[in-house]
Amino acid sequence: MPQVLTANRLVVGEVVYWNGARGWVPRLQDAEVLADSEAESTLARAAEWVQKREVVAPYLFDVRLEHGVVMPVKVREAIRAAGPTVRLDLGKQSV
């Protein structure tokens, strides 16, 4: 299953996603979708960004592509990408 690499920015805690060309981006839709074969190696390289104090707590999560849209498999990641479902005025969904 394809995966996306995510982490939190060290300074502000914001959820971010990895994009090989653009670096850490705030929107899931801008994330790079990683094939199984490249996911683990990309995660291993995230250590460099942790070392540089840009992000913390990187990990991979499963996604599927629906008509070109990146959809997290688990509701956890959907909420993390948008914000609390009980406060639509907060999180990335509010911007």
Added chain:
Amino acid sequence: MYRYDEFDARLVHERAEQFRGQVARRLAGELTEDEFKPLRLMNGLYLQLHSYMLRIAIPYGTLNARQLRKLAFIARKFDRGYGHFTTRQNLQLHWARLPDVPDMLLELAEVEMHCLQTSGNCVRNITADPFAGAAADEIEDPRILSEILRQWSTLHPEFSFLPRKFKIAVSGSSADRAAIMVHDIGIEILRNARGEIGYRVFVGGGLGRTPFIGHEIGSFVPKSDILAFLEAVMRVYNESGRRDNIHKARIKILVHQIGIEEMRRRVENEFAEIKKTGVLQLPQTEMTRIAAYFAPPNFATLSPANADFEAAKRDNRDFANWVKTNIHAHKIPGYAIATISLKAIGETPGDCSSDEMDGIADIMDAFGQAEIRVTHEQNLVLPHMREADLFALWQRLAALNLATANYGLVTDIIACPGLDYCDLANARSIPIATAIAKRFADLERQHDLGELKIKISGCINACGHHHVGHIGILGVDRKGVENYQILLGGSGAEDASLGEILGPGFDREGIVDAVENVIDTYKNLRSDSERFLDTYRRVGAQPFKERLYAR
């Protein structure tokens, strides 16, 4: 309430500045995340689902108006203008930024507050009966002992790295409004046959993935011995508790594995050793000194029957309904304990905006309330209201949408932050709570159902106390989809019991119908004014199962 002495004040200020240095070193690369994480956790700073979360300690749930205004200010300036009151009587701010946290701690220190020991394997915030100092059934104000324990356990070198976190709750009466039976140590203040006040101590209660009701380990511990006795319990735990498996590290597992008799034997041996040294005898002078901080306000001599109050109830049904549920008996005639529900229909249980906090602080000033209490059921309590002021209080609360008349009713739901905020959660709690509240919004229906405590957790860690809900709901992840199990028959009160899972779980859409089905079964089975819990205990799970799963 307790006022910091020079040691307390210096400690919290130094701690804020120490953390400022630690944050600076982290941002400069002098500390790795692995090195920094335990330091930030020691200051209550977690990394949660969306951002950093700061957990602020509210010792025994007591705040003055100045502190409440400071919390409002901090939430407004550094966070998103609201906070979430928790089942540990704490306040969580869910959108903190790392560089701001030292300033937040310093602001807290200015009003004698902190985030110490709101995380980590240490003694956490001591919780107590929110009706402390006011309840008609109280033997002694539990905050006196709670404050002594706070001082004893703060940065206690022997107990700063326990096998796992450690939670203590104190009740000042036999009616348990602090859930003492599901804490690592629960303490009930009681009076013996000779009229002396002492402590009944329970050990090994807890929720989480392996819930237990606490066992009595001391039937009457004299006041002067309480620190020595608790130190003995903690020392046995610290020595024998498991450190090889986080899921088996709480004291409840130790008590379960060795048995309460063996635990009692070990504690008594240790207690005898500590007593020999004589160093942990609690002097009466110190108890008196601490007790003076919790001296009751100067109560007026009032008539127990207030004609205006009675007339207001007669003339205003909404007010009468609020009085019926949210007002409790005070120990002084003419006074009352008023609960401010943070469970307005459709709102997040326990959430309170900065504007609401400021508004409540203004109300405290207007009605001469020096303190407010945070309850483990995620409400607030004004402990010493004059009955004659209740109608005016209700009107002011109503203007803030804080006069919901549902204390103890089906819509007064405990809910953890769940998957909307929490990194550990598997399912959302808050939307389930709000959906149930909307389904049962009709107040007449709520009153007809009577006391009915629903408690919801978004994962097995049970921050929402689902095991001790009359109806408990546990959210789980089933193949990536939120699923909700129903437990029935739990209680966190003096008749403590653990709920039992009724059967297969329900999806988000089905859980509200399932709860309504269970409640309808209760309505069909209850006799007279029997509570849900009593009906369940009388008839058992079978009738509920049969109807719920017959579909």
